[in-house]
Amino acid sequence: MTLLHDVVDPVMLAEAVGNGLIRTQRHPRLPFTIYNYTEACQYSGAWTPVTLACRGLIVDAAGRVAARPLRKFFNHTEPQAPALDATAKVTVTDKADGSLGVIYHDGSGYAVATRGSFASDQAIHATDMLRTRYPSFVPPAGLTVLVEIIYPGNRIVVDYRGLDDLVLLGAVEIVTGRSHGPDAVPGWPGPVVETFGYATLAEALAAPPRDGREGLVVHFTDADQRVKIKYPDYVRLHRLVTGLTPRTVWAVLATGGDLDVLLEPLPDEFHAWARGVAAELTAEVDARAAAVEAAFAEIVGGLPDGWGRKEFALAAVRSPHRGELFQRLDGHDYRPGLWQRVRPSADRPAAGGAGE
Numbered sequence: 001m002t003l004l005h006d007v008v009d010p011v012m013l014a015e016a017v018g019n020g021l022i023r024t025q026r027h028p029r030l031p032f033t034i035y036n037y038t039e040a041c042q043y044s045g046a047w048t049p050v051t052l053a054c055r056g057l058i059v060d061a062a063g064r065v066a067a068r069p070l071r072k073f074f075n076h077t078e079p080q081a082p083a084l085d086a087t088a089k090v091t092v093t094d095k096a097d098g099s100l101g102v103i104y105h106d107g108s109g110y111a112v113a114t115r116g117s118f119a120s121d122q123a124i125h126a127t128d129m130l131r132t133r134y135p136s137f138v139p140p141a142g143l144t145v146l147v148e149i150i151y152p153g154n155r156i157v158v159d160y161r162g163l164d165d166l167v168l169l170g171a172v173e174i175v176t177g178r179s180h181g182p183d184a185v186p187g188w189p190g191p192v193v194e195t196f197g198y199a200t201l202a203e204a205l206a207a208p209p210r211d212g213r214e215g216l217v218v219h220f221t222d223a224d225q226r227v228k229i230k231y232p233d234y235v236r237l238h239r240l241v242t243g244l245t246p247r248t249v250w251a252v253l254a255t256g257g258d259l260d261v262l263l264e265p266l267p268d269e270f271h272a273w274a275r276g277v278a279a280e281l282t283a284e285v286d287a288r289a290a291a292v293e294a295a296f297a298e299i300v301g302g303l304p305d306g307w308g309r310k311e312f313a314l315a316a317v318r319s320p321h322r323g324e325l326f327q328r329l330d331g332h333d334y335r336p337g338l339w340q341r342v343r344p345s346a347d348r349p350a351a352g353g354a355g356e
Contacts, residue, residue, distance in 0.1 A: 031061035036116030039260040056102040056115040067104035073226040086202040094194040095215040096148035097158035143171040246344040254339035
């Protein structure tokens, strides 16, 4: 029996939940809780042993670990990726383009959760498929089995030509956290992720991209560490499919929306790009606001005692910021107008964007 405190430090876990770095969700009917890192954790890069482990970690009411997923892993180019020997022995599999499914026993049978939900559309679809198509499947003792949930209604970018199934990815030892490829689940009755013959990371990086596929997952079997290789075309297509452009980011900021909501379902590659666009736009608005404040102070400082709106207007009409200056005089918020002034053109490229 493995308890939650055997997997993560309980004090650090409580702090991460309290700080909004880890989100918990209760099962709608049963005494289970799932732990998942948040968007705030992703964009702030707050990666610790606790946040890395909470990627669909499922615990019952007694604190027993019911399912232990793969730890969070990164693209080989990201600074969070481990420093690994490019000549070390690896196993390389396809980077499937669906939703991660975590198989657990809910007390009456086996079910599937997604990374952060027991009741997402994907989790419901996968559980129904597991129980109707593969009702006799039993995971190997002590292992959490992981699958990719792929069906037409869950298409991201890759066209799987009508595939509606659970594709075996591998498994994780609940006690130790050691992970394995699909060979650890020999009794899996459904499709299995494709494995390639590349012996090292260097060979995988040298391999030509495959048309219509997301990329590769490279597992350093001795170190039990993984990195992703994302194909540039996939990243570019994903951005097109999601409609993510500088104007999309601007629209969220200009209306006071929550950028986290926009980014939450997107791959990590887009977070840094979108945050960069947001920072650039915000800095531009801040600079314009500072110019308005400086112009306002200069005008007011040059007016005679007892000045009124007429005297202010005579000076303000000569300023390029005259619209904002009158709003400032009247105590109104002029920043919405500044946001309109920095609205990106529809065809503005994503400078330095993911996949570029």
